Amino acid sequence: MELLAENQNATSTEEIQVVVFKLGQEEYAVDILSVQEINKLLRVTRVPKAPYCIEGVINLRGNVIPLINLHKRFGLGKLEKTEETRIIVFEYQDIRAGIIVDEVTEVSRLKVTDIEQASRVYGSLDADFISGVGKMDGRLIILLNLAKLLEI
């Protein structure tokens, strides 16, 4: 919701920059301001007894960071680790974490007026993680709410 609330008073020309990535066949995006870095998948250490959707922890230049497996989180089938697999590291309120995505496709601009509020589009349980759906050249891109992702 964060994203939308911020953008409600925006004028029609205002844009946000987003990182667009793929999970399975779907296209998602996060606000670039919340992204710290994008990295290749590093060696993951499994954490026993961790919540189901936590893939494990990685060593990101001396910091231990948990990785969230969005495939598990969204029930998108098994995560296949390929050459294109990336992690997107973000920080929200002192919590640093990474999400594993199948491919990072582009960084692009999205007009605020092109974002539909999530509740109008989605009716499912997952609506919480989604702050909106953006329309970009005829494609539909799901905008993720990273803060909600951290509430495991």
Next chain:
Amino acid sequence: MNMDMSQYLDLFLDESREHVDNMNQKLLELEKKPDDLSVLNEIFRSAHTLKGMSSTMGFDDMADLTHHMENVLDDLKEGELSADTFTVDVLFRCLDRLQLMLDNIREGGSGGINSSDLVDLLDQIRNRELVEEKETGVQHAAAIAEPVSPEALEPEPSEPPIVPDMNEYELAVIREAFARQLNVFYIKVLVDPDCLMKQVRAFMVFKALEEDGDVIKSDPPAQELDEGRYGEGFEVILVSKAEEDDIRSRLEQISEIRVADIQKLNAGAFYTAPPSVKTGQVTTTESSKQPTKDSDIAGDSGPTQERVQKIRQTVRVDIQRLDNLMNLVGELVINKGRLEQIGQSQKITELNETIEQIDRITTDLQNEVMKVRMVPIKQVFNRFPRMVRDLAHELEKEVNFILEGEETELDRTVIDEIGDPLMHLLRNAIDHGLEIPEERVALGKPRIGLVKLSARHEGNNVFIEVIDDGKGISVQDIKRKALEKGMITPKESEQMDADSAISLLFRPGFSTAENVTDVSGRGVGLDVVKSKIESLNGDISVEFQPGKGTIFRIRLPLTLAIIQALLVGVGDETYAIPLGSVDETTMLSRDEIKLVQNQEVVLLRGSVLPLARLHQLLQVPKEQGADDSVYVVVVRKGDKRTGLVCDNLIGQQDIVIKSLGKLLSGIGGLAGATILGDGQVALILDVGTLF
């Protein structure tokens, strides 16, 4: 508050906190010895300094409150009031209020808390006594009767004069000056901490002062000032024709210099002060007192090294920086580990020699950084006397509270965490441990109960004990209580030995207090204390004798950041077990493992050792190999030993503990993570919660 002041805010907060702590302590002493003038003087000085600092910083409410406190303290000092319980109580409440104000200021507020209630009480104390002792002589008469207190000669109670350490000659010069109707000033100037050429500033100050006067004494001595060898500022005694305002404005024109204090000194102090004053009574603030004494000694001792040590020059460092430094050392240790691995595989003699050197240097560096992070446990202990006093009052018990080993040092991360558990144990000791005075007398014990808090070093650990001579605990009581609460069955109760019964104390939901009081028994029990201490990699045990008392003993590691650990392999994964909880390691053949009531055990040197398989505990996906032999790490959890079965032992190593972060906090069995030499993350097992 103007802009220039904000940069002094941290200093102000630090110093104020020290003064409030100090007053708390001294007030406790005063309560025991109401006539002790030296204690009173110290409280008064702290109050005075606080007043000065807070008004300089523009915290008016604080200045107002301390001003009123000072008035009462002054009356106490003059003997016009007596330090009875009511007065001390009110003063304690004032200190609490000051603490609140400081907290508020720290959080960015203005410290603006209305304290008229306390001010009224303070005034009431003064008026009450005034009515009672209306006919007491004028202040001066009373003051002269107090030979140890040169401050008493000052007619204005709010302004204690400064009579620094002076020799006969200097005193003579001052008396001469008074005779010639010249003014004598005590001036304290502070120099901007960022100032690069301190000697120049000192020179300019002297030049300004000596335009129409003479500096007859300075502290540190003039020679050291000329060389720029002084701390945050210096103090001088000036004989001058000029008036205070002239001097002040002249000094304030010098950049990077701030006038902390100018006081016109009173002739009386120099004539009537008894000779003993010369050595001891330096009535400036704490910070200036130290250099005064030391610089005199330093004046004739040559080597700089010695001088530095004597002046004990210190730097205030942001804690964050220390943490960063520790992190960097941690990185270094990790990379050292990596180098060692390379060294082992490459077998180049020169490389190995270099690695050994680096190993030594890193170890030294690590120790040094750890020492820097060490703080005396006094910081935590200091707040307890006050709490014990209040609690004893509340519960109508009489307590003799003894602190021991306050100088014992611990890593500051531990210090930050240990306060609450100790507070809890002390509350327990006073509330549940100690009997009420009448009962004690009836039992033939001394009326006043003893509660002792002690700390000491032992190897790489610090032991903290909370000891009371109260009624102790009985195993029967524990069992009965546990039965009532349904924590154990009657059958278990019969079979249970003393040790397991005692361990019930630390289980959630257990409280032996007969009636729930305001103080303890609110559901937060020893289990919380235990888990807190275990989260610090320590442990807690209890010893008691019914009717004689109880001892709670806490063991804590010196530091939390870097520990020694044993690395073990389980399937494809590597885990670290803190060496502190490892007793021994051994190799067993499979057929030595027996089943007793579905529990795998092994007979190790005649005693039965239960086994736990790390594969199962950690849900390792890869099946355990079918080798004939397994490795067992024998760990200690409390008094129990358990063998952890793993696939192989990798070795012993220094590891740097990293937090798993908020997202993964609270997972049982894990104490954190560490980064191995090859960059891989390994999880650190927490033996206490693993099984």
